[in-house]
Amino acid sequence: MxxxxxxxxxxxxxxxxxxxxxxxxxxxxxxxxxxxxxxxxxxxxxxxxxxxxxxxxxxxxxxxxxxxxxDAGGDPRVVVRRSTEAPHLWTSDAGSEAILRIGTDPPDLVELWDWTLLPGDAFDGLAHPLGTEEILCVVSGQLEITVGETSTRLAVDDTVMFQAHAAHRYACVGDAPVRFTMVVLQPGDAGIVPPADIAPAEQ
The missing domain is CATH 1.10.260.40 (lambda repressor-like DNA-binding domains)
Structure with missing residues (x-):
């Protein structure tokens, strides 16, 4: 005791x-x-x-x-989600899929996703709250990512990080499926606009 x-x-x-x-x-x-x-x-x-x-x-x-x-436990919390427990939250008619591997609770959200897009397939993501960022790393295949008006092609082991408060698109641009991991970072204050009296002045 x-x-x-x-x-x-x-x-x-x-x-x-x-x-x-x-x-x-x-x-x-x-x-x-x-x-x-x-x-x-x-x-x-x-x-x-x-x-x-x-x-x-x-x-x-x-x-x-x-x-x-x-809670007086001194050991760090360890949460394990087995492969069979990870939900497939998006699929396409072409056979593409997005799996949410694991995530944290609010207020600061961190999510780890596993994506596979088949040749010619794409996914259009809606804008997230201001302050949200995404980090992607290509595991296999070729990925084209478009954020707002900017498009970038990524090959195996290429990594990208971007602000996700604009609409964005992931597309498979090669002859083979593309697989990539994605981390979504959404702080608890995402989307909160500072009051006008403390907002940065326009240049």
Missing amino acids: PTPDAVAAAVGRNVRALRQQRRLTIDALAGAAGVSRGTVIQIESGKANPSIATLVALSEALQVGVASIV
């Missing part, structure tokens, strides 16, 4: 990590949870044993369960 000090240390470590993952300041978390700034500081430093009500308020503000806050 963990000691009170061990529980307090675990709570402090977890609250701080979750707050930073969500890009919240101490004041923002305190306000969302309805507790004082000093309380958050004491908890994150492991010097306080918060009440159940405070734990519930923090968990709601951080959008996790209370169990995630009090």
Whole structure:
């Protein structure tokens, strides 16, 4: 059975990590949870044993369960998705497919995709929220990627990274299927436009 000090240390470590993952300041978390700034500081430093009500308020503000806050496990989380468990989220009449291998939960989304396009086939992707980026690496075949008005051809082991807030297209341009892996990065604040009074001035 963990000691009170061990529980307090675990709570402090977890609250701080979750707050930073969500890009919240101490004041923002305190306000969302309805507790004082000093309380958050004491908890994150492991010097306080918060009440159940405070734990519930923090968990709601951080959008996790209370169990995630009090988890004393010291080992990093390892999530395994077997090949048979990965969903095929897109297929075409030509036999092309897109498989979502694995992804993270909000607020910061990271997705790993496995794409195969058959010769002559293509996929048109819609614009993502501002701030979203995609990284592609060609495993086999030849890929043509078009982002907005810019088109680029990629061969085996070529890699590209682009801002995905414009419509984009992936196309197989060779005589053999093209296979590529894709990572989608969408931060929690993607799509949020800064207020006019702090927006960068036009040049």
